[in-house]
Amino acid sequence: MPGAKAFHAWAFRRLYEYVEYKATEFGIPTKQVDPAYTSQRCSKCGHTECGNRPKQERFCCRKCGYEVHADYNAAKNIGIKHVHAGQKSSRGRVNRQLALKSGTLNVSDGFTSAEVSA
Ligand SMILES: [Zn+2]
Numbered sequence: 001m002p003g004a005k006a007f008h009a010w011a012f013r014r015l016y017e018y019v020e021y022k023a024t025e026f027g028i029p030t031k032q033v034d035p036a037y038t039s040q041r042c043s044k045c046g047h048t049e050c051g052n053r054p055k056q057e058r059f060c061c062r063k064c065g066y067e068v069h070a071d072y073n074a075a076k077n078i079g080i081k082h083v084h085a086g087q088k089s090s091r092g093r094v095n096r097q098l099a100l101k102s103g104t105l106n107v108s109d110g111f112t113s114a115e116v117s118a
Contacts, residue, residue, distance in 0.1 A: 016032065033085065035078065038077040038078050039059075039074045040052055042066055042073070043068075043076035043080065043111075045064040047063035049062060053070060059073040059074075076100065076105065076111075080105055083097060083098055102114055
């Protein structure tokens with residue numbers, strides 16, 4: 001379909017604008033993160049390969065065996081990228097952490113689980 005790629009980019013930009021607008025209303029800062037490999041990377045051990053995705057919705061790490069919903073794994077990777085981006089900031093060291101429903105991510109790749117098992 002001609003123009004499909006441009007439409008996708010436009011729709012994605014609109015979605016980001018809506019999220020940014022709503023988040024700002026609640027005092028929540030937003031930041032864009034490069035999504036490269038976030039769906040293939042293990043959020044637990046960092047091992048990255050396309051074989052970690054046996055099915056569209058399933059993530060299963062071929063190195064450490066971590067198994068979780070693929071979207072949740074990707075969301076954790078995006079969170080980790082965001083936390084690390086703060087560390088590399090030119091404004092100096094920023095102590096970022098990210099709260100998830102299942103626990104907390106911090107700059108040293110640490111994940112503190114809020115539950116016994118995710
Ligand atoms: Zn792993």
